[in-house]
Amino acid sequence: MTDGLDPRFYGTEVPTRDPDTGAINRALLVEAATPMLSLAKRYARSMAFLHIHMAGLHERVAALESDRGKAFLRNVTARIMAAVRDSDFVANVGAGRFVVALTEVWEPDAAVRVASRLVRTLSELSDDHTTYDPRVGVAFFPSDADSLDNLLALARSAVDRLGDGRAIAFADPILGADALERAGLERDLLGNPQTDQFLLHYQPILGVESHEVVGVESLLRWQHPLRGMLSAGQFIPLAERTGRVRALDQWSILQALDDCRRWHEMGWEGWVSVNLSGRTLSGGGIVDYVDQAMKERDIDPRSIVFEVTENTALAKNGEVVRILQELRNLGSRIAVDDFGTGHASFEYLREFDPDLVKLDRVFITGGDQPRHQRLFHSLILMVHHLGKPVVVEGLEEESQRERLMDSGADMAQGYLFGRPTPREEFEGRHLTGVIAP
Numbered sequence: 042m043t044d045g046l047d048p049r050f051y052g053t054e055v056p057t058r059d060p061d062t063g064a065i066n067r068a069l070l071v072e073a074a075t076p077m078l079s080l081a082k083r084y085a086r087s088m089a090f091l092h093i094h095m096a097g098l099h100e101r102v103a104a105l106e107s108d109r110g111k112a113f114l115r116n117v118t119a120r121i122m123a124a125v126r127d128s129d130f131v132a133n134v135g136a137g138r139f140v141v142a143l144t145e146v147w148e149p150d151a152a153v154r155v156a157s158r159l160v161r162t163l164s165e166l167s168d169d170h171t172t173y174d175p176r177v178g179v180a181f182f183p184s185d186a187d188s189l190d191n192l193l194a195l196a197r198s199a200v201d202r203l204g205d206g207r208a209i210a211f212a213d214p215i216l217g218a219d220a221l222e223r224a225g226l227e228r229d230l231l232g233n234p235q236t237d238q239f240l241l242h243y244q245p246i247l248g249v250e251s252h253e254v255v256g257v258e259s260l261l262r263w264q265h266p267l268r269g270m271l272s273a274g275q276f277i278p279l280a281e282r283t284g285r286v287r288a289l290d291q292w293s294i295l296q297a298l299d300d301c302r303r304w305h306e307m308g309w310e311g312w313v314s315v316n317l318s319g320r321t322l323s324g325g326g327i328v329d330y331v332d333q334a335m336k337e338r339d340i341d342p343r344s345i346v347f348e349v350t351e352n353t354a355l356a357k358n359g360e361v362v363r364i365l366q367e368l369r370n371l372g373s374r375i376a377v378d379d380f381g382t383g384h385a386s387f388e389y390l391r392e393f394d395p396d397l398v399k400l401d402r403v404f405i406t407g408g409d410q411p412r413h414q415r416l417f418h419s420l421i422l423m424v425h426h427l428g429k430p431v432v433v434e435g436l437e438e439e440s441q442r443e444r445l446m447d448s449g450a451d452m453a454q455g456y457l458f459g460r461p462t463p464r465e466e467f468e469g470r471h472l473t474g475v476i477a478p
């Protein structure tokens with residue numbers, strides 16, 4: 042059998058599909074994937090090419106008696122095909138090597154998911170106690186190359202460069218490192234991490250005039266055993282994809298309610314904010330969950346604010362709007378988070394009437410040109426016209442204080458007034474003098 046990726050053989054092969062395994066050969070892959078690539082170019086889509094190498098497979102199949110060898114190869118191919126979509130191409134390019142062309146991938150993370158699936162299913166394969174060590178190289182169109190030959194060569198050299206103990210490599214190591222890191226975190230999240238790895242940090246929200254701590258935002262952190270302290274932005278998007286976010290949000294609610302109660306008992310009268318994901322809201326049952334948790338702790342629902350981003354709140358999603366309204370019927374308030382940066386049009390403000398607006402930090406950071414200042418003021422004016430108070434997020438520098446004071450904003454939050462910190466530290470820094478000793 043020839044190694045189909047050796048350029049010396051390219052062009053001499055007859056395009057064909059193996060009637061036994063259903064895999065195509067390299068020549069047919071080139072015929073089929075070439076128009077796919079042209080379409081992808083034309084419609085600005087991306088594609089990924091995976092080169093799978095199973096060391097020793099070729100020798101093993103050759104050593105087996107013909108029927109058993111065929112059956113084994115059939116099994117390998119079937120596993121690969123089961124791990125990809127019908128619209129993808131699976132080619133056997135010889136010598137224990139396969140190429141998969143993924144025709145519909147939008148981000149490297151999707152290629153990592155398919156590659157991980159392939160590694161898993163192919164590692165389970167054994168024959169007479171011999172297991173194989175499947176490895177996958179990934180090249181991405183258009184970022185890595187735009188000709189099929191180059192993409193196939195890059196995927197192959199990525200897999201051949203792989204060091205020991207690793208199963209997936211990207212042609213572009215930077216793209217790969219990011220995607221693989223996210224995939225690793227996603228695995229850790231799915232692997233049921235101990236809840237004691239999660240904790241809330243608290244950040245004060247101050248009244249602009251009074252300079253008192255009127256509220257506190259709770260922010261979820263993951264104390265990862267290997268990666269250190271991760272902030273919500275680093276794992277919530279993954280948790281949203283895997284559905285795990287609901288359990289995390291529910292845990293955060295209980296924790297924040299417990300701490301809110303503790304502070305109120307100590308004499309502080311502010312509110313506590315909890316960030317909620319759209320998936321948590323639309324999953325059903327969250328209103329009862331919150332209601333019961335508040336009753337059990339004898340918490341006044343008015344002392345809790347739920348923060349949702351524009352993307353969540355608006356989304357022309359009648360269901361989410363209805364659930365937010367139910368949370369509000371309990372007596373709690375709803376804040377729109379990161380206002381001004383979501384994919385929202387203002388139309389959503391017709392459907393949904395928030396109690397509070399948190400202006401994204403981009404409006405106070407960045408330039409201080411008159412134009413920026415006017416935009417900042419206009420946004421605050423608009424929210425005030427709707428009769429809602431505004432929290433300005435992300436104050437970091439002393440120089441921003443004056444702009445804040447001029448802006449008419451009601452409240453502010455940011456490193457300037459306090460970073461998010463664990464409960465004890467938060468109490469020591471921001472609640473002494475407010476709460477009884």
Ligand code: G
Pocket residue numbers: 244260272273274316348378379402434435436437454455456457461
């Ligand atoms: O999306 P949301 O506004 O809930 O995000 C809050 C995040 O912003 C937290 O992770 C918090 O650590 C971070 N944060 C809070 N204050 C500041 C600030 O002043 N500057 C920057 N860069 N980030 C901040």
Ligand code: MN
Pocket residue numbers: 258316348378
């Ligand atoms: Mn928030």
